[in-house]
Amino acid sequence: MTLLLLGAVLLVAQPQLVHSHPAAPGPGLKQQELLRKVIILPEDTGEGTASNGSTQQLPQTIIIGVRKGGTRALLEMLSLHPDVAAAENEVHFFDWEEHYSQGLGWYLTQMPFSSPHQLTVEKTPAYFTSPKVPERIHSMNPTIRLLLILRDPSERVLSDYTQVLYNHLQKHKPYP
Template structure:
């Protein structure tokens, strides 16, 4: 028997059909109940547009019993209520899915954060260094280490250990226990500038780890000699003659003076190249590091295989001192070449003699490392 619908029924059902169609369409991409809702929307559209087909459509889609005599307003109201409940349940399911996705997203972020910050969820242990700043004295080794410490994947040993020049007889286990605790993914590093000139250091470090990375920071050798003299003189441990009297002997550069020997870079480098390939060594321009630290630090970062982290935000220029300082450092660590010590006044003639003396050593050094520095 055909269902008899009033005009009021048709208007209500047309509106409901359109509403359900829009609702379902907006949710189709994740709804597992899509088919049932679309069928319901199509069914109610057919109420309005084809009375003759209504019974067959409702029966085939399962919304009405096989035998039905009449659809009352109460029946329509009940059907609307059922569909509202269905939509409400669907919304709850969607919200639950969204919540689950949110939880998964937070968990994923934690995993990614842990990958970027290897210290999360790991136990720190003391291990032998994977990199060493081996020198050179009075070229900025401390500043270099302090800047490297700003990187979260660097575990830097604070005081100079002097294992390979003074404490080698204590053994590798003692050396390991001097290192800063680190976690997997971090690079343990120490610096002892005297290693560069220690004859046995290349052999002993190679024996410990033949794949270790070595960082060498150098500067103008003449300036380095003056800085070296200034530091020793400032300590006042022993009476030291004036700079010219100390560095010259009978008008010539005193090659027995240790500060002069240290600045003969090529002489010491050859021992290192006897044990390590040049690819495992990186040479930092100490003069450029003080004048503009970021470019030099990015090179060190790449050499050590560290993720990109150090940026201009790590430094600020101090107009009062005329040097760059580490940003956010409570102790205001600035990259002053003299560390506040006043260098002695040196005559132009003495400086020229030193420059002439070091020039052939510099040229040899440049050829050995396939790199040039802007030294006079």
């Protein structure tokens, strides 16, 4: 738990934020041009901007991990900080074909509105288990921060089993 809190503090305390859209020359420039074609960026049209001036940004940080590993707890703790804007739900953009095929424009619409100084964070633990996710995330933003949350396997399996059993009982299903 201490490492989890330390990681959260270090993430938020870093003074330099990674930009939502890669600005590096070469392949990053190609990706940036693609972003401008696929996404109507708020600074280009004024669309997608809230009355307070906030906009939807691609995440600068993605939380990945194992089921029942504490990813939701970390996201909740991070979102308490005023400089963090967190997506409410698991987006499953990089691991579900039906979402990925809709493009970065769709992904952007899943992000929260945030101010330019805020860090946008997304959490989908399943990204950890999909072999195509690393390349897809890297092609979107090669400088993105990935927070990997792991847990002792025996504790995790007990927690997972307890949760599955509880859910079955709540739905009045027979013991699995």
